[in-house]
Amino acid sequence: MTTLSSTDVDWLVTLLAGVAATEIMPRFRNLGTGDVQQKTSAADLVTEADVSAERAITAALLKRFPDCVVIGEEAVADNPALLDGWSKTDKLAFVIDPIDGTFNFASGVASFGVMLAVVKNGETIAGIIHDPVGKDWIMAQKGSGAVLRRSDGQTSALTVAAPLGAVDRMIGSASWQYMDEPARSRVAGNLGKCLGSVAYRCAAQEYRLLAGGHIHFALYHKLMPWDHLAGSLITMEAGGYLRRLDGSLYQPADMDGGLLAATDADSWHLLREALLQA
Template structure:
């Protein structure tokens, strides 16, 4: 199978919820000493919940879509070669972040999410972010708009905020922690020009805020596909404007160049100029 049918989005949403119910929430605030490991740093963690949820989701995807490719964050951590050329295929590719916001999850903070995107022919065609705590989803298929789906089945359209008109009237999230100097200090300092800022350490929840019209922009330096493909598609389908920091389109193949998502092109340009002002 090389495309999605109307029932597949419902099935994918249910799969993410099942992973939350069976593998994630039973371990939330219930992790043992050996259940949390460092990857690249003390802020880059993996837990038994990440590993088991990804394993469960991957198995179910390959059973339903046996000709597909599955790219999971933890699988790539074990075998980075999985990223070689993965997006340039006409087969469906599913990209999974089993727990986005693992630092929060491991710390007992209820700001994390399960993220899944679907890629075909180098384009993101669908994205879902599931909140296992709130038990709801934000979802989009390319060209179909973005929605919030509640547990009882009610749905409502997502829409980015109205343009604020000036940076000092904007609330946003700028993830500068992984930037090299002097960019790191410059962006961190210049974010003070904004009306307000949020820093959830969780792209799943930060993209939710911008898609729902609660903040005006999100900025990230590190581009791993599981962190951003679902959220950027959702932002665009909610009416927002997404580009890499050089102004080019963000595509699944990109692993660098940063990404900025804002309410509209004018706001994107204002934020890009303000945060990089010397």
């Protein structure tokens, strides 16, 4: 059971939409030359929208939950020590990715999302992913299933696709670009064994496709909590199977080991063998 009430969840949903409407969407396809900065590479960007959105979400969370812990992607970029021991707190911890898919956002491509996960005592208890363009949310609370909530308040259950039993019938996503060689070339080449692949450069949208039954897997190498905690919970609550590449459970404190999400355990093992083999 979570320590979030239905009123709290509704408030979080409204918060993400409100910040997206005021801080993100007015800047979409309207960024100035000084509004986009590189972090670690030309593919790793931060914009004024990321910073402003995270600042607004953080302030609202601290006002409603004064004793909470807030872990934001941009705050951690400025102060990596924020990640030290954060997941062990018995307080509510909110993990924010103000814009997942910043490269797309900065490029004017409408494939990005706002991600928020709630962690308590080392366990992810809620996850929300907001699509500011489509103006809806995918969301889950632990043990309660996953749903798509539309802007009119209507909800529908999310369910992963039926297992297919063969890799050459599956479509999915693999973020090989963050891997070191030789794994990088190996995974990129092995994707050809699948029926097809998608590359949204946006975990928020990839988890949406997986939890909604539109693709069959998603493989990730780089594990940052704001990128995967919300989506991993939503995927599992939609009936999917998600583990680190060594088969261990994915925990909020995990920062390495890769991550593979699939429709079921059998497909997970088939995909790990097919995508990672030399």
